[in-house]
Amino acid sequence: MKFRILTLFPEQFDSFAQTSIIGNAVRDGHIEISCTQIRDYSESKHRSVDDAPFGGGQGMVMQVQPLKDAMHSEPIGENAKVIYLSPRGKTLTHDKVVELSELAELILVCGHYEGVDQRFIDTYVDEEISIGDYVLTGGELAAMVVVDSVSRLIPGVLRDANASLDESFASGLLEYPHYTRPAIYDEMEVPAVLRSGNHAEIEYWRLVQALEITKVRRPDLYNAFMKHEHDEKTRRMLKKYLKTQRENGII
Numbered sequence: 001m002k003f004r005i006l007t008l009f010p011e012q013f014d015s016f017a018q019t020s021i022i023g024n025a026v027r028d029g030h031i032e033i034s035c036t037q038i039r040d041y042s043e044s045k046h047r048s049v050d051d052a053p054f055g056g057g058q059g060m061v062m063q064v065q066p067l068k069d070a071m072h073s074e075p076i077g078e079n080a081k082v083i084y085l086s087p088r089g090k091t092l093t094h095d096k097v098v099e100l101s102e103l104a105e106l107i108l109v110c111g112h113y114e115g116v117d118q119r120f121i122d123t124y125v126d127e128e129i130s131i132g133d134y135v136l137t138g139g140e141l142a143a144m145v146v147v148d149s150v151s152r153l154i155p156g157v158l159r160d161a162n163a164s165l166d167e168s169f170a171s172g173l174l175e176y177p178h179y180t181r182p183a184i185y186d187e188m189e190v191p192a193v194l195r196s197g198n199h200a201e202i203e204y205w206r207l208v209q210a211l212e213i214t215k216v217r218r219p220d221l222y223n224a225f226m227k228h229e230h231d232e233k234t235r236r237m238l239k240k241y242l243k244t245q246r247e248n249g250i251i
């Protein structure tokens with residue numbers, strides 16, 4: 001998977017692309033991260049890339065020409081998508097991350113100031129994506145969120161091939177709690193079931209924990225999970241869970 005980032009601040013991506021899981025994925029050739037400095041494609045003598053908005057108002061707007069030329073400074077692959085990071089876009093979800101992970105190349109356009117000239121979006125952008133309902137100073141952090149979340153779904157990026165399936169949103173539930181050594185710390189004990197060695201009981205306990213936390217914090221996800229089809233084993237565990245709930249007068 002190739003990520004091409006169009007940005008005025010390529011330095012922001014250096015430590016990101018060199019560190020931890022993403023750094024390893026780049027080193028091992030599972031992903032490629034390249035930055036194109038939009039300012040290198042300015043045709044103005046002071047290397048400017050923005051101008052005041054038509055119609056007046058505060059701030060500056062990034063011009064079409066430097067963005068267009070930066071984008072076309074490298075050949076764009078067949079299976080590529082141009083994404084503009086913006087609070088006006090559809091909010092990034094796990095399903096969207098899965099969809100993006102199936103492409104060969106993502107071109108991520110990072111805006112600054114008040115944003116980019118609408119004609120660039122209309123002509124060259126395939127999709128606008130937001131990482132949430134808040135305002136950033138630029139699209140760079142949002143682009144890193146896209147690169148990070150997509151990369152961990154690419155085969156070979158995570159150490160354990162099943163790790164990406166185990167977590168919240170992939171399963172549809174929030175994650176069960178995790179514990180590690182020591183078994184007792186400041187008089188707080190790790191739940192006994194996790195030290196029992198009974199794998200079926202551990203699996204059931206984790207599912208119940210995930211259901212309980214999801215029901216409280218994200219009733220939307222809980223209801224969707226309960227409506228969804230599940231494999232034989234999960235169906236059996238859900239039946240047991242609901243029976244216990246009824247016996248305890250919870251439902």
Ligand code: 4HQ
Nearest residue numbers: 085086111115130131135136142
């Ligand atoms: N910005 N999700 C404004 C965002 C943002 C978001 C990026 C700030 C674009 C022009 N991007 N610039 N939220 O707040 O993606």
